[in-house]
Amino acid sequence: MPDLDGTLIDTDVLVIGAGAGGLLAALGAKRRGKRGTRVSLLDSWTVGRTGHTAFTSAHFIATMPGDDIDAVAREIIEGNDWIADQRLVREVVATSAERVRDIEGLGVAFPRDAKGDYVRRPTRGLDSARLIGAVGGGLEFCWRLRLGLEAEGVQILDRIFVTGLMRGTGERIIGAVGIHSRSGAFHVIKARTTIICTNSVSFRSGFARDITGTGTLLAYRAGATLRNAEFSYTRPGAPKFYFEGITFAAQEGACFVNAHGERFMPKYEPLWGDEADVPRIARAMVIERQKGNHPLYLDMSGIPESLHPFFLSSSKVKWMEYFYRKLGDEVKTNMFGKTPYYPLNQMTKMGVRTDETCRSDVQGLLVGGLAQAGCANHFAGFHIGLSIGNGWIAGCSAVEDLDRLPPPRLDPIEVRALHGDTFRAHSDRAVEASDHVLRELQALMFAYDISIWKQEERLRGALKRLETLKDEMAQVSAPHVHELVRLKETDAMLLAAELILHASLYRTESRVSHFREDYDFRDDGNWLCWVDINDVEGTPQLAKTPVPTPLYPVTATRTEPVQRRIRGATV
């Protein structure tokens, strides 16, 4: 039995992950909790500078007084092909204006027009919803919130990488254990309620390489139910440069073309054309590829020259500004001409099942951010939009539970076991071996005919290849803290891949971003269901749970024209 050597932190509400969800969960808990409620917010790196929200433009769907809340909530749910928690989505949409005011109160600015109204823009695939964007983008948004939370007395714990959840001597979650991601010091964080607000799982793709989504899988290992593993966020991207802004570019005249110069999106998506949501673009690109019509391009030549500076000098996404400045003329020529494009799996939509108050099936464990499975599809703007809403709700629910739950008691045997699991024996081979496993895993999970255009035989083949990678990974242990964190992340990715492949095989229809070549139709009779996954002694067990539709009954796919002008669909 290893000797313990580390730090104990005792708190009331522990929030794991400091993107939009975690920041708002901490704010909700602090403001709704009784005076003196202790709230601790941790992140694997620096809170306010390194969560994924920090790298975005911090645009999100927000309604304002006078907006038709039901129209917005309904179209988001419809755009999820009904795989959504209707009450939660409506609540998040309905309270978004209040959250904007909370965030503004902490020093984040949102642009306003001459009349004093917020400047808002439409987003792809949605008609009524409007996006609001923070001045200074995600970095400013996250930093201001960090400073605000510190001022309100939230304990900020930078650089703590969580490696396990604790059950203590009872049947509920009583906090987490982890390591300082630089020093490796062992930390035990005892909490009366724990909120996981980590991101969804990615496989270190181009766009979101800082996301590994380990929190979702810790919840799974602790007995929580996961769902939406068969759905993903598959976003088109260029091999040469990153471009955050396809949503707005398509509104201003950009379009997708194939090798023959044909615009192909209106053929696949007559309603939305190039403004269709990204999974639909991914599907169309894959079918074009199968027909031999590749290479495929994003053609930005239709964007008026007067708007070029808007796309080149993005003040919202700071890294994009640096990126474009450094690539100079090359990227300008590429950007406003034809650039090769392909769809790339960015992240799974797998999240933890909760009720509409963000409580999971496991007592003491709440979930917000993208780790929560409120939606299977977030469009451009509801990743952060939903995270702001469900994070706040999770924070409020967590403090409601404080009085009901007895004080947590550590179980020394459990703590020692988690310590032992965190620090496995050292191996000098680890760096090379884990990088190899990651590369192989990426090759497996990014293949378009596995991740986007799925088919039974190919999925089974992928599961078989995954088994050999898992075996290889089981031999590896970490020689130092840097690699230990990466190993834990790769472990999580391997498990995520397994759950994604199983759920993709299980759902024998096509819906949202799950496209089966062998079941290329939506089957509401059999599949208006979530695919729920539980860990049964190390083996994933899958089951169907019908999706209730208490607010917005299911209708056929929409065919009437949208209200606003859609360039792609009218050409």
Place this chain on the structure above:
Amino acid sequence: MIETIDLERCTGCGICDIVCPADVIHMTEATVHSELPGLVERRLLPVIKYREHCITCFNCEIYCPEKIVDVHPVVKNRPRPW
């Protein structure tokens, strides 16, 4: 991917290390010649320890007060679907 940090002009503030989301830059103690001959100065300076794990987010370059960090914009080994 991060290329260089100009250590001649570095003040050792450590911000590049704090804002890195990939654990690439580590502040590490170094010895340099001091203003008084015979005395060796110990100071913390950034070391690019895990360059290959850089995610090209530009945070270090954005937040460096001396503007002496250089990140190359091209991302190598970007995965592809076909």
